[in-house]
Amino acid sequence: MDVVSETDALAAALDLLEGRTWVALTGAGMSTDSGIPDYRGPTSIRATPMQFSEFTGSAEARRRYWARSYQGWRRIGQAQPNPGHRALAALETAGLCGVITQNVDGLHQAAGSRRVVNLHGDIGRVVCLDCERLSSRVEMQRRLAAVNPDLASPVRLEHAELRPDGDAVVEQWHDFVLADCTECGGRLKPDVVFFGESVPRDRVEHAYALVDVADVLVVLGSSLTVMSGLRFVRHNAKRGQPVVIINRGPTRGDLLATIKIDGGCTESLAALRAYLSAG
Ligand SMILES: [Zn+2]
Numbered sequence: 001m002d003v004v005s006e007t008d009a010l011a012a013a014l015d016l017l018e019g020r021t022w023v024a025l026t027g028a029g030m031s032t033d034s035g036i037p038d039y040r041g042p043t044s045i046r047a048t049p050m051q052f053s054e055f056t057g058s059a060e061a062r063r064r065y066w067a068r069s070y071q072g073w074r075r076i077g078q079a080q081p082n083p084g085h086r087a088l089a090a091l092e093t094a095g096l097c098g099v100i101t102q103n104v105d106g107l108h109q110a111a112g113s114r115r116v117v118n119l120h121g122d123i124g125r126v127v128c129l130d131c132e133r134l135s136s137r138v139e140m141q142r143r144l145a146a147v148n149p150d151l152a153s154p155v156r157l158e159h160a161e162l163r164p165d166g167d168a169v170v171e172q173w174h175d176f177v178l179a180d181c182t183e184c185g186g187r188l189k190p191d192v193v194f195f196g197e198s199v200p201r202d203r204v205e206h207a208y209a210l211v212d213v214a215d216v217l218v219v220l221g222s223s224l225t226v227m228s229g230l231r232f233v234r235h236n237a238k239r240g241q242p243v244v245i246i247n248r249g250p251t252r253g254d255l256l257a258t259i260k261i262d263g264g265c266t267e268s269l270a271a272l273r274a275y276l277s278a279g
Helices: 006-017 052-057 059-076 083-093 107-111 137-147 201-213 227-238 265-278
Strands: 022-026 096-101 116-118 121-128 134-136 188-192 216-220 243-246 259-261
Touching: 006 216, 006 243, 006 259, 006 265, 022 201, 022 227, 052 059, 059 137, 083 096, 083 107, 083 265, 096 201, 116 201, 121 137, 134 137, 201 227, 216 227, 216 265, 227 243
Parallel strands: 022 096, 022 216, 096 116, 216 243, 243 259
Antiparallel strands: 121 134, 121 188
């Protein structure tokens, strides 16, 4: 790859995308300007995420998880789309076929994007592991608040470290009271894909179908650390289609990128919107 300035790289990306169809693959860097921290970013404190087997296997693990997630939701549930999300929604009229996102914050839909694959699920929903019933997270928060009245003070959150999946690190969780499925009494989990859990097959196929109809894949704000995202870059490179990567810092897909822009999503998408929508 030649060494080019970021301005030249952006100009090359605009040139490549003009008149072509494209699909976006978005990661945590997309939502940092909405106040949701990127726990893989350079300034983050690394926390060990809970494994799926740990969550399903122990009531104590679930109590710890929900105590943290209950607190984290207060911030993630209030996050608003940033100008980058809105630009991407507007670009559906300028060649964008759809968005595949690794984020669970629901901000693409909130910004008006209509064709979105939530690869890792949706933090705004709750799923029962036993009867598969889906329910609303807002309702779950109400139920948890009712059975944990001592945690109602928002002061507690000041000391909690928030993570992008709505998890937060809190000290007091031993007394936390869980809420079970209202239908079957089963184990409830936020409808997000945990570490150690597979992305549902139909969702992966839907994402591949989007990648296959587009001329170009554009990665936005992901270091492609996990295979669930990297595989789409590999897939597109294998079929000889261009890949554009826009991310602050290196990614695992850099060697496969046709164009790499070391920059933020919000400003890059503003440029894409201005250039492609005007064309
Ligand atoms: Zn159930």
